[in-house]
Each structure stands twice: as C-alpha cells, then as structure tokens.
Amino acid sequence: MTIDDVTGALQQRLRAGESLCSAWCVIGEPSLAELLIRSGFDTAVLDMQHGAFSVDTAIRGIAHVALAGAPAIVRVPVGGFATASRMFDAGAAAVIAPMIESAADARAFVAFCKYPPMGARSWGPQRAVPLTGLAPTAYFERANALHLALPMIETKAALAALDEILAVPGVDGVFVGPADLSVALTGGRLDPFGPEVERALDHIAARVKQANKVAGLFCNTGAQARAMQARGFALCSIATDGQLMSGAARAELQGIGSGGT
Numbered sequence: 001m002t003i004d005d006v007t008g009a010l011q012q013r014l015r016a017g018e019s020l021c022s023a024w025c026v027i028g029e030p031s032l033a034e035l036l037i038r039s040g041f042d043t044a045v046l047d048m049q050h051g052a053f054s055v056d057t058a059i060r061g062i063a064h065v066a067l068a069g070a071p072a073i074v075r076v077p078v079g080g081f082a083t084a085s086r087m088f089d090a091g092a093a094a095v096i097a098p099m100i101e102s103a104a105d106a107r108a109f110v111a112f113c114k115y116p117p118m119g120a121r122s123w124g125p126q127r128a129v130p131l132t133g134l135a136p137t138a139y140f141e142r143a144n145a146l147h148l149a150l151p152m153i154e155t156k157a158a159l160a161a162l163d164e165i166l167a168v169p170g171v172d173g174v175f176v177g178p179a180d181l182s183v184a185l186t187g188g189r190l191d192p193f194g195p196e197v198e199r200a201l202d203h204i205a206a207r208v209k210q211a212n213k214v215a216g217l218f219c220n221t222g223a224q225a226r227a228m229q230a231r232g233f234a235l236c237s238i239a240t241d242g243q244l245m246s247g248a249a250r251a252e253l254q255g256i257g258s259g260g261t
C-alpha cells in the first residue's frame, strides 16, 4: 500500500462495493485508534461530537491511523462544518456530520468538504498533502473524490428529507445514528434497534442503494455489524473503544473469578 492509498482506500473500497468495519473512538487517545486498526479494523471514527477528541488530538489521531496503513474518519460536533475542512486538511478520509435536518444543512456541510466548483472549501491541506504523497495540484484535482462527506440521518426531519439529502451534489452517502433516530421516531424513548428504527433502516438502505451512494450505521457488536452489512450498510462501526476495553477487562476478570460492576 502506498501512502496515497491511506486516504484513497476508503472511497476506493466503498465504491468497489466492499463492506468495511470501523472502530469508534471516544476516549480521545490517538494511539488507541492506531492500536484498533492494528487489531484488524478497516478504519476508525474519531468522535468529536460525544467523544473526547479535540482538533489537536483528532489531527494526531488521523496520522496515527495512517501509520497503521488505514484511512481515518472524523465525526465533527453538531454544526461543526468548519471543523470538517480542518479534518480534511489533516488527511481525514471522511467526515460524518451529526444532527443534519435538511438538504440545506447537507449543502452547507458539503460547502466545507469540497473545493470549488462543487463546494467552497478553503485551500490549506497542511497534513493531507504530505500524508497522501500527492503534489499540491494533484491533491487539489483529486480531493473532492478522495474525501467523503457523510451527513448523519438521525432526526425525523432528516429521514423525511432523505432523498433530497442524497441528491445534494457532494454528499457521498449517509451515516445512521440509531440512538438519536430512536428518540426521534418514538417521541422520546431510547430504543436504538427497536421496531421503529428497524423499519427505517430498510427504507434508508433501499434509498441509498437507489442513489448509488454509501450507507453507514453505528452498531453494537460484530455480529450485528455483519447482519447490517448484509442489509446494505457497507460501513458499519462496532461499539466504542471504551466499551471494547471494558468488555475485554470484564472477560479476563471473570476468568480470575473477580466481578466488576
């Protein structure tokens, strides 16, 4: 693999129809994201919305993930579209934007993700150029295809506007947040994979397939991710880094006969 593939691998593999599995990192430690890639994940989401990643640690995290030969994805805070540009400047392969409500939101997000004429991203790929190994002009020409913009579908309004969101030029796919979507669809109950979300998932997968774009989903376990990949979600994450660590600790402590809480 060349360093060029580090960013390119995500869109190349997804466009080739592969299903990928992502770590989801909330602890905010760049080397932990690298470790999870070395454990076998295809990519890692560095979470700036609910996780502890700052601009600084996310930039370092992208480099750590690249060191392990993989593309990194960043979830920016709600409305943090300017941060999306910074993460692409740092070499992120994709950015996930939470709590998108409409095609207008998606257009505003894309403006910060893509260079003109598609968007209005400002020039300054300080880490992306050295990480990809591309000359600045070659990077500029390829950047809009290399970097994926993935608005989240996790509100009632976004679900209703799904087709319009998918039709926004520069939207490469959508990422579903089942927890927020469950709260929205049940009128205030947290039931991430309850019947309301389950029904919505099949609808979302079908619409994304029709649009020939990418569908992603936050999953809790490997088995669930595998089942969801079969249902059309090509990019599935599995739990969080904290949950994986806690689960491994509990399993070992059970082995020695010591219980946790």
Ligand code: 3PY
Pocket (backbone or CB within 6 Å): 098, 154, 176, 177, 178, 179, 180, 181, 192, 218
């Ligand atoms: C959700 O389930 O709402 C998410 O945003 C995934 O973390």
Ligand code: MG
Pocket (backbone or CB within 6 Å): 098, 154, 177, 179, 180, 181
């Ligand atoms: Mg959410």
